[in-house]
Amino acid sequence: MHLIRRNRILRQSPAIRAMVAETILRPSDFIAPLFIIEGSGIKEEIPSMQGYYRRSIDLTVQEVKELWAMGIKSVLLFIKCKDELKDNRGTEALNPDGLMQRSIRAIKDACPDVVVMTDVALDPFSTYGHDGIVEGSEIVNDATVEVLAKMSVSHAQAGADIVAPSDMMDGRILAIRDALEQSGYAKTGIMAYSAKYASCFYGPFRDALDSAPGFGDKKTYQMDYANRREAIKEVLMDVEEGADIVMVKPAMAYLDIIREVRDNVDVPVSAYHVSGEYAMIKAAAKMGWLDENKAIMESLTSIKRAGADLIATYFAKDAVKLING
Numbered sequence: 001m002h003l004i005r006r007n008r009i010l011r012q013s014p015a016i017r018a019m020v021a022e023t024i025l026r027p028s029d030f031i032a033p034l035f036i037i038e039g040s041g042i043k044e045e046i047p048s049m050q051g052y053y054r055r056s057i058d059l060t061v062q063e064v065k066e067l068w069a070m071g072i073k074s075v076l077l078f079i080k081c082k083d084e085l086k087d088n089r090g091t092e093a094l095n096p097d098g099l100m101q102r103s104i105r106a107i108k109d110a111c112p113d114v115v116v117m118t119d120v121a122l123d124p125f126s127t128y129g130h131d132g133i134v135e136g137s138e139i140v141n142d143a144t145v146e147v148l149a150k151m152s153v154s155h156a157q158a159g160a161d162i163v164a165p166s167d168m169m170d171g172r173i174l175a176i177r178d179a180l181e182q183s184g185y186a187k188t189g190i191m192a193y194s195a196k197y198a199s200c201f202y203g204p205f206r207d208a209l210d211s212a213p214g215f216g217d218k219k220t221y222q223m224d225y226a227n228r229r230e231a232i233k234e235v236l237m238d239v240e241e242g243a244d245i246v247m248v249k250p251a252m253a254y255l256d257i258i259r260e261v262r263d264n265v266d267v268p269v270s271a272y273h274v275s276g277e278y279a280m281i282k283a284a285a286k287m288g289w290l291d292e293n294k295a296i297m298e299s300l301t302s303i304k305r306a307g308a309d310l311i312a313t314y315f316a317k318d319a320v321k322l323i324n325g
C-alpha cells in the first residue's frame with residue numbers, strides 16, 4: 001500500500017500518545033462531594049456506594065485536609081439531617097448552628113483555602129424527601145425559593161464560598177443572588193444545577209442521605225431526559241439570573257448535553273458524575289467484569305472531553321492517585 005496519511009503513526013507508543021492527547025485530567029478539575037453526619041469519630045460506609053462514606057465533622061475535616069494536600073481544590077457538602085429535625089418548610093436548613101453551618105465553619109477554620117461549596121435544597125430536611133415545600137401533592141415554587149435564598153445566606157454567613165442550589169425551582173438563582181447581595185455577601189458564588197434531569201441514577205445518593213421522595217417523583221421540577229433544547233433554555237436563564245458556574249447532571253448519559261451547554265455559555269460548566277454512575281462501576285468491578293481504574297479514567301476523561309470544566313465525582317481521590325501514577 002502507498003498511503004499519504006497513516007493515522008496510526010501518532011498512536012504507536014505511550015510517549016507519542018501522551019504528546020498528542022487532547023484531554024488531560026488534573027486534580028483541580030474535581031469537586032469532591034462529602035456526606036456529613038452528626039457525632040464524632042464516625043466513618044460509615046454507604047452500602048450502595050461501596051468505598052464511599054458518611055463522616056462526622058471531625059473526620060470530614062481530616063478528609064478535606066487530605067483532599068487539599070492531593071491538589072483537589074473544592075468540596076461539595078451534603079448533610080444527613082436527623083429525622084426528628086425534618087419538617088415541610090426546611091426549618092432546620094436555616095439553623096445557624098445546624099450540621100451544615102457547623103461543618104462549613106469547621107472546614108474553613110482548618111483549611112481556609114479550600115473552596116467550600118454547599119448543597120442548597122430542601123430534600124435532606126424534608127419529611128417528604130422533596131426539594132421544596134409540599135402543599136397537597138404539589139411542590140410549590142415561590143415559597144420554596146424564599147427558603148432557598150435564606151438558606152444560601154445562612155451558608156454564606158457560615159463561610160461557604162459557593163452555594164450550589166440543586167433543587168430546580170424556577171427563579172431561584174436570581175432570588176439567591178439578590179439575597180446574597182442584600183446581606184453583604186457579594187463574594188459568595190453560585191453554582192447552579194441548571195440542567196438537572198429526573199434520573200434513576202440518584203438512587204444511591206438518596207440512600208446516603210435517607211432523602212428518597214416519600215410520594216411521587218421529582219418530574220415536576222427536574223428535567224425530562226428526553227429533552228435537549230430545554231437544557232439550553234435552563235442554563236441561559238441561570239446565567240442571566242447570576243449563576244457563576246452552571247451544571248449538567250448526571251454526566252455519562254448526558255455527554256451530548258454537556259457539549260451543547262459548553263458551546264452555548266461563557267461561564268464554566270460543571271458536570272456531576274452521580275452516585276449511580278459511581279455504583280455501576282463499583283459493582284461491575286467487584287464482579288470482575290470491569291477494570292475499575294480504567295473505567296474511572298475513561299469515564300472522567302470522556303466527561304471532560306464532552307466539555308466539562310469541572311467534574312463533581314465520588315472518584316476524585318482515586319482519579320488523582322491514578323493521574324499521579
Ligand code: PBG
Binds near residue numbers: 121167201206218
Ligand atoms: C437533591 C440532590 C440529589 C443529588 C444531589 N442533590 C438527588 C435528587 O435530586 O434526588 C444526587 C447526587 C448523586 O446522585 O450523586 N437535591
